[in-house]
Amino acid sequence: MSSLNLNGQSYRKDSLQIKSYTQIEYVNNEVKTIKLLKVLCDYCTDYQKQVIGEEAKRRAFLERLDPKNRIENGKKRLAIYIRIAKTDFAAIKPN
Template sequence: MTTAFCLSTAVMAAQSYKKDSLQIKSYATIEYSNNEVKDIELLKVLCDYCSDFQKKIIGEEVLRRSFNERFDPKNRIKNGKKKLAIYIRIAKKDLAAIKEE
């Protein structure tokens, strides 16, 4: 009986993040030339409920994460552009706290 209670509590806790947070999808590209990173570019932040300032701050985080992904073997190419889809999960209250001062 206690095992069933612990499992149901764990499942409910694992799903509670959906109520409290938002998932924001964004796109970036990493341009390679001779196996070296030439440029990292933010393409788009998809967030219907974000202000322009919030999109700018989230875009900076996307660029930082793209920079960290540049040497991952699955993202490396010899020449050309690698497109990345980056998901950011943020608490609703943390997103609301991003304000222009």
């Protein structure tokens, strides 16, 4: 048993997980707006936060019709977790 390799997934050492909050506003069971509320990233530049925020809004758009996220009238907040490789994250720079 001691020869078993139980390292699990190695994504922790070569990627970052960034949390963002979005809000979907529903009126008559239909989406009115999708807003980015916040990107939680201490080491991101403003440009990186902007790019990650756009991805979070895109993912919220894909989640908008999920029955657990839908409400008839009101606002639904979603926490979106984005996992990105450190090399890809470092490549996010303005042209």
